[in-house]
Amino acid sequence: MSVAPASPVVLGDRFARELPEMAVPWRAEEAPDPRLVALDEDLAADLGLDPGWLRSPDGVRLLTGTAVPAGATPVAQAYAGHQFGGFSPRLGDGRALLLGELTDRGGRLRDLHLKGSGRTPFARGGDGLAALGPMLREHLVSSAVHALGIPTARSLAVVATGRTVRREEPLPGAVLARVASSHLRVGSFQYARATGDLDLLRRLAEHATSRHHPEAASAENPHLALLQAVARAQARLVARWMLVGFVHGVMNTDNTTISGETIDYGPCAFLDAYDPATVYSSIDHGGRYAYGNQPAVAQWNLARLAEALLPLLHEDEEQAVALAQDALGDFRHEYQAAWTAGAAAKLGLPGTPGEVVRPLAEELLTLLQADRVDLTSSFRALAAAARGDAGPLHRHFLDAAALDDWLGRWRALGPDADAMDRVNPVYVPRNHLVEEALAAATDGDLAPFEQLLDVVRAPFVERPGLERYAAPAPPDFGAYRTFCGT
Numbered sequence: 001m002s003v004a005p006a007s008p009v010v011l012g013d014r015f016a017r018e019l020p021e022m023a024v025p026w027r028a029e030e031a032p033d034p035r036l037v038a039l040d041e042d043l044a045a046d047l048g049l050d051p052g053w054l055r056s057p058d059g060v061r062l063l064t065g066t067a068v069p070a071g072a073t074p075v076a077q078a079y080a081g082h083q084f085g086g087f088s089p090r091l092g093d094g095r096a097l098l099l100g101e102l103t104d105r106g107g108r109l110r111d112l113h114l115k116g117s118g119r120t121p122f123a124r125g126g127d128g129l130a131a132l133g134p135m136l137r138e139h140l141v142s143s144a145v146h147a148l149g150i151p152t153a154r155s156l157a158v159v160a161t162g163r164t165v166r167r168e169e170p171l172p173g174a175v176l177a178r179v180a181s182s183h184l185r186v187g188s189f190q191y192a193r194a195t196g197d198l199d200l201l202r203r204l205a206e207h208a209t210s211r212h213h214p215e216a217a218s219a220e221n222p223h224l225a226l227l228q229a230v231a232r233a234q235a236r237l238v239a240r241w242m243l244v245g246f247v248h249g250v251m252n253t254d255n256t257t258i259s260g261e262t263i264d265y266g267p268c269a270f271l272d273a274y275d276p277a278t279v280y281s282s283i284d285h286g287g288r289y290a291y292g293n294q295p296a297v298a299q300w301n302l303a304r305l306a307e308a309l310l311p312l313l314h315e316d317e318e319q320a321v322a323l324a325q326d327a328l329g330d331f332r333h334e335y336q337a338a339w340t341a342g343a344a345a346k347l348g349l350p351g352t353p354g355e356v357v358r359p360l361a362e363e364l365l366t367l368l369q370a371d372r373v374d375l376t377s378s379f380r381a382l383a384a385a386a387r388g389d390a391g392p393l394h395r396h397f398l399d400a401a402a403l404d405d406w407l408g409r410w411r412a413l414g415p416d417a418d419a420m421d422r423v424n425p426v427y428v429p430r431n432h433l434v435e436e437a438l439a440a441a442t443d444g445d446l447a448p449f450e451q452l453l454d455v456v457r458a459p460f461v462e463r464p465g466l467e468r469y470a471a472p473a474p475p476d477f478g479a480y481r482t483f484c485g486t
Helices: 014-018 041-046 057-064 132-147 186-195 198-212 214-218 222-244 291-313 317-346 354-370 375-386 400-411 417-421 431-442 447-456
Strands: 023-025 035-039 075-077 081-083 086-088 096-103 109-115 154-166 170-180
Touching: 014 023, 014 075, 014 096, 014 198, 035 057, 035 132, 041 154, 057 154, 057 170, 081 186, 132 154, 132 170, 132 431, 132 447, 186 198, 186 291, 198 214, 198 222, 198 291, 214 222, 222 291, 222 317, 291 317, 317 354, 317 417, 354 400, 375 400, 375 417, 431 447
Parallel strands: none
Antiparallel strands: 023 075, 035 154, 075 096, 081 086, 096 109, 109 170, 154 170
């Protein structure tokens, strides 16, 4: 690693300074022939970075971690985690580096973090590298999730390294540069607790509170307030996933953020036909992280955070457990409130009592599941039905009588079609189009990827000529499986 000459980028090292026990100084591997493939210029500007400089050789070297500003301290972060229910006390950034922190134009602290930058002491048996396709998937899907208004880590850039990565077949290698409010996870607290170092656990809690939930610091029990704040943030996040049909695919505790942002776009996808049992991840053999299980898994993960925080919640363990259980109980109420409010917006019924909205929305989802109806297309077509044209919606359903009965009761409530168009997307990253774009990009043709990226960045505005991007998967697309990229 070298120092970038005259770098205009200033990177802080707050995490490394405040929590050195969880930060291993490390260097990115050299990229033989780095080439910028994708850059989010709007995000760069928001971070106070010059997109033109990022496209320069020095900028590209920063984005691969091979040249960093003077004073920066790249580190591999330590964390633990439950992976598919099994606990690993030492996971950490096996193929990633935290380059440091940036202050954006709004004064907010943001992590600049790499994925695919080479092996670290946490790599275990992995090669520390990443292939171009999975990194472009993260760039694409995180851009779409951001455009949908869902809190998320964002991809700043993807750089092809010029290195071949060995998976099932040789693939072009790449590094992803991503930005998040932080990369603190439930697994971070599990790691601190597993060390038995109560001072480390306390400092981690104070660090997380300061960065993400500063209001908790003034509470009577700041650590309990932190747990409650994280539970609220995760409840709202997962409710938003459910409302748009997003399937994370790998909701391990090390992928559950303290900030309430979506992180780690490995085996992720958006629903086609509505079915709560949908699993897209090739490694989720038991369906633990199926679409319909996501709220329960989030609460389970938060229970692991509560366990880690117990020594800070109260000196008496029984009282600490009681406090934690109350906080976890609040998750269910917060999730239900967030989901109900979102469902009301999707149905064009903001302000309608929840006891009216919930059963109506759940009945519609039952109809969708029975006829294997596409989630995104059907909710978008509801606006036309609100305007008096139910034809587009009927084309999705087999049971016309059941649909008409539901429509009659819904229309009687006076849905606002224009409001519906503002929250029900026309475009999401359709799985068949994602695969088409990534396959072409891996073969050197970026045009399909760039077109799809442009489409999903404006998901609510219907545009002529883009009909194929709004259409469900063709019948011959078959069962879809995604892979984590490692």
